[in-house]
Amino acid sequence: MQTYRIIQPTPALKPFIRYYWILQDRSSGIVTQRTLPTGCMSLVFHRGDRLKVTSRNEFQPHSFICGQESGYSDVTSTGDIEMIVVVFQPHAAKTIFRMSAALLRDRNVAVADIENTALRDLAHKVEDSKNHDTCIELIEDYLYKCLTYGVSYHLPRLAEVVRHINNSTQTNIKTFANIACLSEKQFSRVFSEHIGTTPKDFLRVVRMQRTLSVLQHNPGIGFARLSYECGYTDQSHMIKEFKLFSGCTPKEYLARYTPVSDYFNF
Known part of the structure; x- marks a missing residue:
């Protein structure tokens, strides 16, 4: 039996978080799913058996940051799956993790490998919590604390660029740079650092x-x-x-x- 649930963030976190999703799958047998690039980074917590990345013949970490992806991948579940995933706004992950999002491109970086004690503590708490609502509360508390360190002054201009991309099928980097009030060279650098991939x-x-x-x-x-x-x-x-x-x-x-x-x- 499979259940899938979407949870919206609190209004104050909406500029940074698109939504949370929770998947529980108790199906017997091997199930393979193809995942495509979404344009968003995410933070993933496995509370059950982990998914196996078929192409690399390896299991996903228990908790990890998923960077921007440039291609598809096939993942396989072979047991009891229970996942909680935080999906960030395209431009917001750098503000939360305090690192260039470009460093995470096409990578699943285990929380255990990151020098971030608060994030490691969150992963342990989410794994040990008894119910999903408590997990979301813990995650949001962590996110609020991350924001107390300040927000990048580039965030509003990148948010406006992303809004333009979402609403227009015909656009170019020169237009983006003008919206962001940056030179094209500056814009490309800032965009990659915050969003994790090139504008193109x-x-x-x-x-x-x-x-x-x-x-x-x-x-x-x-x-x-x-x-x-x-x-x-x-x-x-x-x-x-x-x-x-x-x-x-x-x-x-x-x-x-x-x-x-x-x-x-x-």
């Missing part, structure tokens, strides 16, 4: 997530119209990009999976 690669991930969202809400749409609505130059460009991030063409993906956008749904 982030745009590509968001465009792929937009494609999933359109397919999710308009399943009968033709691929030519889909590519136009999502900002690709043409249909072949969309197919090439989609395959890069998902491992299969849109047609192949629809035959195997139900399209769901983790970025635009919440």
Whole structure:
């Protein structure tokens, strides 16, 4: 039996946290799931058996920071899964962890390997807590304490850039730099430090997530119209990009999976 729950953060944390999700899966047998880049970093706590990353033939750490991802991965569950995941706003993780988000790209960094006593203590408390609501309270208390050390003055300008990206399919780095009131060189550096990937690669991930969202809400749409609505130059460009991030063409993906956008749904 599987249960999946989305929890919204308190209003004061909403500029930093998109949502929390909790997954419990008591299914018997081996279950494999393909995960795609979401455009957001996350903090993951395993309270049950850990997921196995098939491509690397290794288990995820018990608790870890998941950096920005540039490609798909397949994960396998073989036991009782119980996960609590904090999904950050794209630009907010650096403010919480006090390190360049670019250092975490394509990495699952174990909390045990980070010199952050408070975060390690949180991981132990979440693992030992009796119920999920208490876990969320502990996580939010930790996040509030992180914010007492101050917020990057770049955060509002990056939030505005991300808002523009979310609302526009046709844009460029020059426009982003103007919104952020920075030179293009400064903007690219600040963007990578806070968001964990380059502006160009982030745009590509968001465009792929937009494609999933359109397919999710308009399943009968033709691929030519889909590519136009999502900002690709043409249909072949969309197919090439989609395959890069998902491992299969849109047609192949629809035959195997139900399209769901983790970025635009919440």
